[in-house]
Amino acid sequence: MSGVLLKAIIIVCAIMYYTAFVTCFFKNRAVHILSLSAWGAAFAANLIIVVNNYLVNGYVPFVSMFQVLTFLGVCYTPIYVYFSLFRDGKWMRPYFMFAPAFIMTGLCFMDAASVWEYPPALQSPWFVPHVLMYMIAYTMGFVAFLICVMSLFSKKKENKLKLEEGAYDCICIVFPFMTFGMFFGAIWANEIWGHFWSWDNKESWSLVTWLTYMIYLHFRRNNTLKKYATYIAMLGFVGIIITFFFVNMMGGMSNHTYSV
């Protein structure tokens, strides 16, 4: 698939996600169907990009930032399906539509080259689980952040409580998957570098993020402190952004320089 075509699909995908997001607030049945159809089309387009990345590279497309972000976008829809079926999360649909739309907007401005080299360090069975776990955690982290922002602006107490519960429910997914990702990474590091932990920038910031969410979960269980929990959750997402984007951009002392 040519770069131009790939870019066109990304733009269409972003437009579809935004259409789904905007139209999901209307209660008219026809508009509701349009919203769901746009969402389905956006998901399909997103999936096409991921499959193309896989076919062009011949391996799981997790090597470059472009590949990882396209995969991150595709995670939202299946996780929403799980949330709506098993965790009473149907009301979270707008958040699950807006998050991938935002990511696709970012992808429009990125180099869409999908051929990347696959260095020996990444040729490990731990690579896919490590990245996949973090992808799921980051997916939910973004949704939790959006819900937290909305809860700050919410004036009705009931609505505020509902949003805070929703954010908590999301972070109950973020924290375990972040833990899995971190441990799988540590086991992999022990197999490749001879130590579980090396305190490089990416690892250190991922620990900061994990600790921030841990503080959030502890605050939630304390009557005095739980009113600050929303702010802690938002700080956790700041940690995700630093870990995911800024550490790679800064370079320096990091063994995680593959996805710049």
Place this chain on the structure above:
Amino acid sequence: MNLVRLHKWSYIIMGVLTLVMIAVVIAASVSGTNTLLTNGPTVFIIFGVYFVIQIACLLLMRPSLSIYKAGFYLLHTGVLLMLIGLFLFEVFGETLSANVPENSAGAVYTRLQREDGSFADFGFGIRLNNFTVENYESGSPKYYGAYLGVYETSDAGNGDMYNSENIMLEMNKTYRKNGWKVYLMSYNDGSGALPRGNGEYAEYSSMGGAAAVASIIEDAYPDFTVCYYVYNMASQAYMPISVDSASLSAFPGKCVARVYAEENGEYSAYISQVYVNLLFKKDPGEYTVLTGMAFVIAGVILMCIIRGKKPVKYDDADNADEAKNGVKKANGKSQKSAKGSKKR
């Protein structure tokens, strides 16, 4: 001090510790050095206090039969195990590295010198038989692997070693023997020489070592002076060397050279031994850490995913559990008022 107050103190201390940890990580990240974390006592102090807090948490939590409590115990026991494993490595473990040249005579590594001058015996020997590397078109490595011979002392009692097995060591593929884990860390295939200004060069290689390579070069350039530089594995830099046979024979095994034409009509030859950098690690705490990780993963699943299906309402679950067990009563409050606060 009663249990409830102790519990709250453990929260506060852990929160402060976490903030200290975050500050240390951020400071290390901004300053661009992580010596504070790797060499200083900071992390050990933090981990030590964490360890005490974890034990306090386990002792203070009232036992009861619930998925959440089971998860709590698994998670905190897992953290304890991980800390124990890390301490075991720091106290009894060690890592040593060696640059092992390819196919050099007598280069069976049976022990390595530690920083304090003493030797660590492996109880077996390692020799690099062959090394292969495949590159992408850009020149970055696609695959590399070291074909190693493993040697053991024969039972005859004369100290002779025999080749017990041959293994392929790759990145992400380690070898374990006698409590040691061997890693392939990096390599030098002789392609590290910097190009000169007018950059014409040719490559020469020989299994006979640096002396054999020098001989080939001298035959190829009979009319010019050739300056020889040999790659020093210890200092990881090219160093000038005299062309006498004694100096060159110090670099046996497989050697490769790149010859550059200088602007003054002379030539410089950069000779490297092909070698791999191996890491030998002894970690008695490795399986303890892995077990701890398994515990934490199980605990987190129970506490967050399975229990988290039903979002926690605005009550303090700890206090609710303690109220059930009459701890509130011990704190001077009636059990009834504790239950009342749970409903609220």
